[in-house]
Amino acid sequence: MTKGDIIPDWDIQTWLNTDTPLSLSDLRGSVVVVHAFQMLCPGCVSHGIPQAKSIHQAFPPGKLQVVGLHTVFEHHAAMTEIALRAFMHEYRIRFPVGIDRPDPRGNPIPLTMQAWRLQGTPTLVILDAQGHVRLHHFGQIEDLRVGAVIGQLLTEAESISP
Structure with a gap:
């Protein structure tokens, strides 16, 4: 995945913190921040989840959507949905989180992680209001850089919305 790409929709096994499944096309018109963890x-x-929570709390709903992607590529037996629900409760994660669908062929890398060519976790992916990748970063990234990208994309979205 490179800057400017429109990425394929995620392949989610289960959604948490949302009543309806989310699709990337449904989120068009909003800046989308995906935190793969x-x-x-x-x-x-230590960094990715607190950053995603801060973004979720700092920006107006409707203009920006934070989505977690729980993409398990190691320690599969320890990271079950029940454990994730407890984790999300303890860490007070309020934004929607999708559990990446395991590969039915037995590959330890889940399907969305494969399709998006993610290197690992944490990964931050920011999409503009048209669904184009504007930032794709593996590892820790400074809050200031993320905030600057989000601010730019929100300004762009305002200038093109009717």
Whole structure:
């Protein structure tokens, strides 16, 4: 996935914190921040999840949507849906989280992670209001850089909306 791409929709096994499944096409018109994480990933717990929570709290609903992608590529037996629900409760994660569908062919890399060519977790993907990738970053990324990208995309979205 590179800047400017429109990525394929995610392949989600289960959605948490939302009454209806989300699709990328349904979110067009909003800036979308996707935080790909694993609950046993130290970088996710120390940086990625707090950053995603801050973004979710800081920006107006409807203009920006934060979505978590729990994409498990290791320690599969420990990271079940029940464990994730408890984790989300303890960490007070309020934004929608999709559980990436496991590969039915036995590949340990889940389907969305494969389709998006993610290197690992934490990964931050920011889409503009038209669904184009504007930032794709593996690992820790500074809040200021993320905020600048989001601010630019929200300004762009305002200028093109009717």
